[in-house]
Amino acid sequence: MTNMTRLIPTFLKERFKAVNRLIMLMLTAIVATAVVQLFTNGVSNWETSLTGDVSFWSGIAFFVIFIRLASFNEHIYVNDAFRLIPISDTKLYLSSYSASALAFLYYGVISAVLHGLVAFVTKGQLQVNFHIESSFFWSSAPVAVPMIIVFFFLGLLLVWMTISLIHLIMVSIAAFLPVGRQRLIRGVLYVVVSVVIIRVVMGLFQLYSQFVMTSGLQLNGTSVLLAFLSVIIVLILESAANVLLMKRFVETAL
Amino acid sequence: MKATVKINQLTYKKNLKTILADVSLDVSGDKIIGILGENGAGKTTLFRIISGVAKNYRGDVAxxxxxxxxxxxxxxxxxxxxxxxPENKRISQVANFHEQIYPDFDRDKYNQMIDFLSLDVTQRLAALSKGTKEKVIVALTLARKTSVYLLDEPFGGIDSMSRKKIINSIIQWKPTDSLMLISDHYVSEIASILDEIVVLKDHTVAIHKRADDVRQESGKSIEDYYESLYEEGAQK
Incomplete structure (x- = not known):
């Protein structure tokens, strides 16, 4: 049997390669844009331009990496190369998500370092920003920043797992459809299943917010904890559904 | 331990079509067994169910x-x-992946097979001919140390020299205590190495016999016997 400690590094290798390639492209784009702006606008506003360029290109990279890692996750469910690995479907699923989350964390660290470097180089910009918001920032940062990061990652996993749920439901249904007109029926079903799943997830969060409103909770420790808890419960429910579909219905493409 | 594959009352449907119906099969020992049948008979599906990648079937597989x-x-x-x-992967990268994920992957055995089959491991998958791809698949499959080997149509559409090479590597590298199932519809290629034959016809097992018994009882070669099954079916 293959264990997760063997599988996660193998999955990570491919994901790191893809993320590194996109980081290189992002850096190239930042440098190219900065050079062009230096020639067209001169040196007077270069700090503002550079900060803007880094934010813009890292935002694009964020989006592309998010999609790329999602496609890695989905690829695993329907390919013999991965589904033949002697490991349970639950462990295969968890290994894939662990590798994707770590790869995204890696991009997050690189992106933070890049923003830090730019803030250091364009010292004036950084001082202005910090001066304006310093009192709030220094008082709440030690608690707020880790919380925002954790919440951000939970949100990321939630979107990935929702995509997986839609994909796996569709693959499962496709096995029961007649061979003819598959594309048309699948197209319609994709829209219907996507709308239903997204509405169910949104409904769960609405229920939660109603609960918060009626119980009169404000943005304090308890309500934040409940928010975390609600996301985690949805993640567990979606994961259970995904693994069940993998075990019972989802086959690899021939 | 003697390798065994036991299938009991297996039924599998996909896209509202019956692929396998009430299939029961019990094979064991260190044999090479031919799973024969025309295109669409369910050979690949049977292998996919045995290997654990096909789902939603009824019956037992052990x-x-x-x-x-x-x-x-x-x-x-x-x-x-x-x-x-991905098509841009090199043979060596695919082998590295197999080595990482399969604890039973034998690198030395794989290297020996690569030399025997004269494969260039720096080649990308996109550049491989059908025959070369089949050789890579056979090398990767036999490089694992397992009880059961399933070779799904390893000779499909490839030249006679490659076929001979693949058959020789099967004989040379099949572990002595393992069971091997080979599916094909070109019987002449593999008839000489088979211990038993299983013919899939009309979604189920039509024949399961020792190869020697087939030759003795029918007085025909495996190939002629197999073809006669279809001729009889066509005449009915």
Whole structure:
């Protein structure tokens, strides 16, 4: 049997390669844009331009990496190369998500370092920003920043797992459809299943917010904890559904 | 331990079509068994169910008494099509992946087979001919140390020299205590190495006999006997 400690590094290798390639492209784009702006606008506003360029290109990279890692996750469910690995479907699923989350964390660290470097180089910009918001920032940062990061990652996993749920439901249904007109029926079903799943997830969060409103909770420790808890419960429910579909219905493409 | 594959009342449907119906099969020992049948007879589906990648079937499948798909995957080496790998991957990268994920992958054995089959491991998958791809698949499949090997149509559409090379590597590198199932519809290629034949016809097992018994009882070669089954069916 293959264990997760063997599988996660193998999955990570491919994901790191893809993320590194996109980081290189992002850096190239930042440098190219900065050079062009230096020639067209001169040196007077270069700090503002550079900060803007880094934010813009890292935002694009964020989006592309998010999609790329999602496609890695989905690829695993329907390919013999991965589904033949002697490991349970639950462990295969968890290994894939662990590798994707770590790869995204890696991009997050690189992106933070890049923003830090730019803030250091364009010292004036950084001082202005910090001066304006310093009192709030220094008082709440030690608690707020880790919380925002954790919440951000939970949100990321939630979107990935929702995509997986839609994909796996569709693959499962496709096995029961007649061979003819598959594309048309699948197209319609994709829209219907996507709308239903997204509405169910949104409904769960609405229920939660109603609960918060009626119980009169404000943005304090308890309500934040409940928010975390609600996301985690949805993640567990979606994961259970995904693994069940993998075990019972989802086959690899021939 | 003697390798065994036991299938009991297996039925599988997909896209509202019956692929396998009430299939029961019990094979064991260190044999090479030919799973024969025309295109669409259900040979690949049978292998996919045995190896644990096909779902939603009725009936029981056990390898060495183990029924869970994860256990079966660890006991079976199935010749996958390499379709899950990007076309720009090199043979060496695919082998590295196999080495990382399969604890039973034998690198030395794999290297010996690569030399024997004269494969250039720096070649990318996109550049491989059908025959070369089949050789890579056979090398990767046999490089694992498992109880059961499933070779799904390893000779499909390839030249006679490559076929001979693949048959020779099967004879040379099949572990002595393992069971091997080879599916094909070109019987002449593999008839000489088969211990038993299983013919899939009309969604189920039509014949399961020892190869020697077939030759003795019918007085025909395996190939002629197999073809006569279809001729009889056509006359009815």
């Amino acid at each position: 390898i060495n008494g183990k029924t869970s798909p994860a256990d079966r995957k660890s006991l079976v080496s199935y010749s996958q099509s390499l379709g899950g790998f």
